Amino acid sequence: MDIRQLKYFMAIAEEGQITSAARKLQMAQPPLSQQLKLLEEELGVKLVERGPRSIQLTEAGIILRDRAQQILELTDSTTRELKDFVKGISGTLSIGTVSSSAATLLQERLMEFHLVYAGVKFEIHEGNTYRVLDLLNKGIVEVGIVRTPFNSAGLECVYTSSEPMIAVMAPEYDWTGGEPEIEIGELRKQPLIIYRRFEQLIRETCLEHGFDPQVFCMNDDARTTLLWANAGLGIGIIPRSAFILANNSNVLSKEIRSDSLNTRVAAVWMKDKYLSSLAEKFIENFKK
Incomplete structure (x- = not known):
């Protein structure tokens, strides 16, 4: 074969x-x-x-x-990288990234990196965290940009600062009188719309505060959570940066005051596997 x-x-x-x-x-x-x-x-x-x-x-x-x-994608990527090397160009860096809220951070890091290494080309593979980690494990991408929580076994990780989760809702759901923050306990008995990856984190946080969350809709994308909340179907819970990226002025947002209900974006790569000099430089820049 x-x-x-x-x-x-x-x-x-x-x-x-x-x-x-x-x-x-x-x-x-x-x-x-x-x-x-x-x-x-x-x-x-x-x-x-x-x-x-x-x-x-x-x-x-x-x-x-x-x-x-997968094999043909990796072959094409390798061929292009070697051709770039022969031409005297620095090479091609393959990155896997989750969509939505991590995209803004990645864009900022790429712009900073490009200013220093203008000859570098990029291949961006998008998907959910499980997809990005799978691409990383198979060697299709060298660096993954993912969001916690995820299984970090076998990975090297560099984390950004923590950001809070927020509750998003249509105006008719606002019981706070316009307050910008809420306590986690205020979500008791509210119909919640959540991204499946955050289910365990949200459930554990709610249980710590003495109640089992009423999950109305479970989905696979923060953007879906926003759409359902915008339609007035319930209260969505998403990372703050996902709301900023969506720029949806029709939906109200309330920061949830909770030390445990937080998430972080991370750059990850495989332990004990070859890492190109391009990937190493990108990670160094990401740490800054």
């Missing part, structure tokens, strides 16, 4: 037809069919189910498609 065969297989998986894949690859259909057959024989598994007009990936085919995509 080589890179060329993986490219052929990915074309077949993406097109769903060998004829269309051959056209995309600018090659004849019989040689492509033969390459697929050779790949199946080499691996000892059936990768596709052939139908009259299309093909369907088997479970083995789905596994190979996912792995092939």
